[in-house]
Amino acid sequence: MSHFNFHKSTYSTITGECVEVAVNIPHTVAIRDSKRPGGPLLRITPTAWKAFRTHMRGEPGCGGGPLFRPPA
Known part of the structure; x- marks a missing residue:
């Protein structure tokens, strides 16, 4: 199985409520709760x-902005 490289959403809150998104696997976007990796x-x-x-x-x-921006 391939390994997902997750990145936090650009809309993370101070309390840590956010999602993480991985877009490194072809034809797949994986989403998870950052508090439950x-x-x-x-x-x-x-x-x-x-x-x-x-x-x-x-x-x-x-x-009005993107929910996820890959790291630069």
């Missing part, structure tokens, strides 16, 4: 992830 993963397609991010950009309180 050994817990369950949500695996979706990059197309579904893009649609989710696009939808959330239009939601109040989501800042």
